[in-house]
Each structure stands twice: as C-alpha cells, then as structure tokens.
Amino acid sequence: MLSGSIARSLLNVLSWMPTCALSARISSTYILSAVSVADKMAFHHQGRKDLHRFPTELSRHTNHHFAIKSKNRRHSPLWQKLFAGSSSVAAITLLLLLLLPGQTHGRQTPTHSSSLSELPPLTFSPRGLTNTFQISIFEDLHFGENAWEKWGPLQDASSIRVMNSVLDAEPSTNLVVLNGDLITGENTFKENSTTYIDRIVEPMVRRGLTWASTYGNHDSAFNLSREGLFEEEKKWLSSRTGRMVVTTNEEEAGVTNYYLPVYPARCENNNNMNPKVVQRRGAARQQPWYYRWTFLKNLVNINNNINTNLYPNQKQTASDGDDCDTPALILWFFDSRGGTKYQQRHPKTGQLLSEPNWVHQSVVDWFKSTSASIATKAGGGFGADGKGRRIIIPSIGFVHIPTNASLALQQGGQQGGGVDAHRQPGINDDQPLSQQGQGWCANDGESAAGEGCDYGEQDVPFMEAIASVPGMMALFSGHDHGNTWCYRWDGKVPSVQQKDEGEGEGEGNGHGHGRGIDLCFGQHTGYGGYGSWIRGSRQIIVDQEGLEEFAIRTHIRLENGEVVGAVTLNATYGQDRYPATPNDKTHLADPALQEF
Numbered sequence: 001m002l003s004g005s006i007a008r009s010l011l012n013v014l015s016w017m018p019t020c021a022l023s024a025r026i027s028s029t030y031i032l033s034a035v036s037v038a039d040k041m042a043f044h045h046q047g048r049k050d051l052h053r054f055p056t057e058l059s060r061h062t063n064h065h066f067a068i069k070s071k072n073r074r075h076s077p078l079w080q081k082l083f084a085g086s087s088s089v090a091a092i093t094l095l096l097l098l099l100l101p102g103q104t105h106g107r108q109t110p111t112h113s114s115s116l117s118e119l120p121p122l123t124f125s126p127r128g129l130t131n132t133f134q135i136s137i138f139e140d141l142h143f144g145e146n147a148w149e150k151w152g153p154l155q156d157a158s159s160i161r162v163m164n165s166v167l168d169a170e171p172s173t174n175l176v177v178l179n180g181d182l183i184t185g186e187n188t189f190k191e192n193s194t195t196y197i198d199r200i201v202e203p204m205v206r207r208g209l210t211w212a213s214t215y216g217n218h219d220s221a222f223n224l225s226r227e228g229l230f231e232e233e234k235k236w237l238s239s240r241t242g243r244m245v246v247t248t249n250e251e252e253a254g255v256t257n258y259y260l261p262v263y264p265a266r267c268e269n270n271n272n273m274n275p276k277v278v279q280r281r282g283a284a285r286q287q288p289w290y291y292r293w294t295f296l297k298n299l300v301n302i303n304n305n306i307n308t309n310l311y312p313n314q315k316q317t318a319s320d321g322d323d324c325d326t327p328a329l330i331l332w333f334f335d336s337r338g339g340t341k342y343q344q345r346h347p348k349t350g351q352l353l354s355e356p357n358w359v360h361q362s363v364v365d366w367f368k369s370t371s372a373s374i375a376t377k378a379g380g381g382f383g384a385d386g387k388g389r390r391i392i393i394p395s396i397g398f399v400h401i402p403t404n405a406s407l408a409l410q411q412g413g414q415q416g417g418g419v420d421a422h423r424q425p426g427i428n429d430d431q432p433l434s435q436q437g438q439g440w441c442a443n444d445g446e447s448a449a450g451e452g453c454d455y456g457e458q459d460v461p462f463m464e465a466i467a468s469v470p471g472m473m474a475l476f477s478g479h480d481h482g483n484t485w486c487y488r489w490d491g492k493v494p495s496v497q498q499k500d501e502g503e504g505e506g507e508g509n510g511h512g513h514g515r516g517i518d519l520c521f522g523q524h525t526g527y528g529g530y531g532s533w534i535r536g537s538r539q540i541i542v543d544q545e546g547l548e549e550f551a552i553r554t555h556i557r558l559e560n561g562e563v564v565g566a567v568t569l570n571a572t573y574g575q576d577r578y579p580a581t582p583n584d585k586t587h588l589a590d591p592a593l594q595e596f
Helices: 004-015 028-035 070-075 078-082 087-099 151-169 193-200 202-207 226-233 275-284 290-310 361-377 404-411 460-468 544-549 591-595
Strands: 125-127 130-138 175-179 211-214 258-263 329-334 340-345 352-354 395-399 472-477 486-489 517-521 536-543 552-558 563-569
Touching: 130 151, 130 544, 151 193, 151 202, 151 536, 175 395, 175 472, 193 202, 193 226, 211 329, 211 395, 329 361, 361 460, 404 460, 404 486, 404 517, 460 472, 472 536, 486 563, 536 544
Parallel strands: 130 175, 175 211, 329 395, 395 472, 472 517
Antiparallel strands: 125 130, 130 536, 258 329, 340 352, 486 517, 536 552, 552 563
C-alpha cells in the first residue's frame, strides 16, 4: 500500500510546486524521492547540458511503522486498497498533475525563480540520546589554477577527492560551509570563471547535502566577480548562500552577508518556520486547484491518524502550536571582500584596482540591528525565561579573512604566551598571519613605493560588534593556510594606536557569561593555493542540549581519514590540555595522487 510517509513525501514535493503553473514533465529526482521515502531531497542543477556527470544519490530508509502486512490488507478500508501497490505513486502524481491548470507539455526545465528553490529550514538531528548539528567546513579550495597545464586540473581533481573523503568519514554532516577562496580568480578566463562552482558542489549534490558560502579575496578578480559567482551558485537548488546587505553602491558591502537559523530537532517538519512557505500558502489559497489538492492531502492525513493510533511509538514532530519560531542556533556569514575589481583598471597606469579587504561598516550595522531584532522577537529581555535570566540565542560566525584580534593572540596572547601547542592545538606556521585590512591602500591599491600599506584598523568596528553582540560563541576563518588553531579571545579589541581606557573595546562578554569568543582557523582543503600542509576539513558539532553551556565540539578530519585537533570549546578551553597536532605535509606529486 501507499504508506503515510510516502504520501507525505509526495505531498511535500507537490507543496513546493509553483502556484500558477507546472510543467507536466517533472524532474525524475523529485518523483523518485517520493517513491523511495527519501529523508533528504536530492537537488539537481538546472539548465545544464552536463547534468549527467553529477548523478544524484538518494538516502533511502524504510519506515516500518507504516508497513502493513499482506495478511491485514483484507481488513483495510476500500480507499487504502485503491492506493495499494508501488505503481499507485506514479498514478497519483499523474492525477495531480492533470488537476493542475495552466500546465505546458513541452520539455521545460523549472525556472530558477521557481518555489522549488526554497529549502526547508535547518534543524538539529536526533542522534542517540542527544540532538546535534554538524558542519563540515571546506576552505581555500582555489579551483581553476593553470587549467591549460596538466597539474591544474589534477589539483582540482585532488581537491574533490579530499571533499569526498571527508564527507564519507563524516556521514552526520548537516551543512557544508565553503569558507572563502573557492576559486583562484586571477587564473581564470572571463568566459568560464564562474563555472568552477559546478565542480566544487559535486560532492554535496551527490549526497543530497546543502551548503552555504562566504567568498574570499581570490573570489574577486579581473575575470571573476562575486556577483557572477553568486548568480552561478544560486542556480543550484541546494545552495543556502544568501545576500542580505545591499548598499547604494552594490559592490561596497560585498555579497555573502546573511544568516541561517537552525531550529530544534522537534521542528524538522514544521513549515511554519519558513516565512516564504507561509506567504506562498496564502497565495495558493486563491488558486482554483487548491481545494482539490487540499482534499487529497486531508485524505492522506486521515491515513496518518490511523497509523499513529496503530503505532504509538512513531516519532512525533512539532505541531503548529509548538515553539518553533525561535531558532536554537544562528549561523552568521560575513563577506571580508578583498581581491581586485571585476573588469576594471586604473585609467592612467592600467593596473588592477584593489577591493577593500575587511567587513564593511554597513554589514556591521546590519549585524548589530538584525541580531538585536532576533533577540527581541525571542524575548531577549532579562527575566524572559521566568527565572530571572536573559534569553540569549547562541551563534557561530564565518568569515574568510581573520581579524586583527587573531594576529594579536598569535603574537603574544592575552597572557603573553602566544599559541600553545597543547592548549590551542593546531598548526601555527603562518606567522604573522594576514588579517583584515592588511596591506590595503586607499591610493589605487598601493603605496607610493608600489608596496602594500600598513594595517589601518579598518576591522575595528567588526571586532567590536562580534565582541559586544550576546550569543556569539566562535568565529571561523580561513585565508592563512598554515594556521589551524583556536584561541579564546576575551573580546578586548587590539589597537595599533594608543587609546583612552575603554575606547575601541568590545564588552568582552562573548556570549554574555564572561567566557569570551573562540577565534578559529579551519584546515586548508584544496590542492590549489600556497602550502603543502595536509588537506582536510574542520568539523563543528553542536549539541542542542549543550547550548546552555555555550559549548562546541570541534576537530579536523584529514584527507587520510585521521582526526587531529579534537577539542571542546567550553568555559575551560585555553586551560585544558590536548595532544599537539602533527604538522604533516602532502604533495601533488605523491604517488597516491598520481594514481588518482
């Protein structure tokens, strides 16, 4: 028979259809996800001739709670018998398609503006006795270097191998973060510079995973624009990358400034969290096919109620009345810009024009106002939880170029010791690290001597913001390939110039309990870019139940499958001792890579 879970999957797909019209030729991926009761939708890239190169693999699970044995079928109601058999899925799909008005019967591809592109909200996943959310960070991939030579494509293929190896070893990944320098833009041609994103996302598409990006300094070049990269990336349905800050000068703030809420595990099927879904439902009620669709949906709900009574152990999800409007965790993404301007040169010298390499003031203002608005909506006043405590939503940030606070910690630390191999385990070879604002000159991108300018405190507003906004637990950066450590920052903003006491300093409260903020590097993932440090990916694991303590577990998964640098970013991090991280190297000329 057609189980309740299969019906729900089919109706979830149909609920994402455009409200005005739908091509009769629906992608086989979506129908297959309904037939196989997929718990994750596999997302196809639209409008590409080379789509066959990226076959989509669906995770399949059997829902035993809804299984009706053949010996009981003779006692089933008539309508259940009518829906019995696997072929009924295709029949119902065809029936509903015929019911929809305004459809066309040509070989159409869904448009990029289709509501199919609206992804369900992120949620924690139940695993054993706890609910967790896991992030795999891939950074500094540097695709597209010297495509005209043998070693260029070999680098990209090796980077894909690293990504596949990591995701195979970390099957609990909920979200992939591409934390900057996806492409080495200065090595690309204008005609195909953005299409490297199609290869980069292949490992996620194969696994039905979604991802979110920040762009780095190498993602802006004479032949590569952030705007073009964003447009190409958003052609993939599984991209969660957003753009929430647009200034009068569209290039001024960068592109990848946005946030993603992560909701409690019990809210995984509650579409009331998604404002776009709510808005679309209102418009759908005005369509003539809505009532026919609702009738069939209610018919399936009757079946669900029957099965719930028969199988009381079935997992329950949040109802409309549950508190699923407030996220349990917020992920912030910031664009640190940098690189050079797209298709622009100095009118006199012909030199490339540099982009500022720090988080823009408009983004800082947006971050502060938006975080305050979210806190207010969640009841973020003192005593809001009924116990005299303030409700604070924990958050994690991602930005490609690190701040000057990381440099200050590396050079001396708050206790004068710098990075300790056992208290801040990780590689620390990039000394001094390259921070936001480093080497940038307002005078056409270079100093009078033709060299970079000294650091000018351009990232101070951003440091003050992340130090003063309650809830920020950690900020993860890339950029410096030879650094992989995490350091506890007390929130006091370092300054080149002497300032009066208190001036230029954040509150130093981190998440609001005096713990501070962890400033972390990931692991160089790509075989492009400088350095031969072993490739890998930083993993972030957040336990929903552990958020009261604002704790994060993190480790680095290497390309060879090993785990290094496993730490818990809790109240005692920086005091606890951990094993030192080995400083291993891998090279493109290694026999294993040549065989690959």
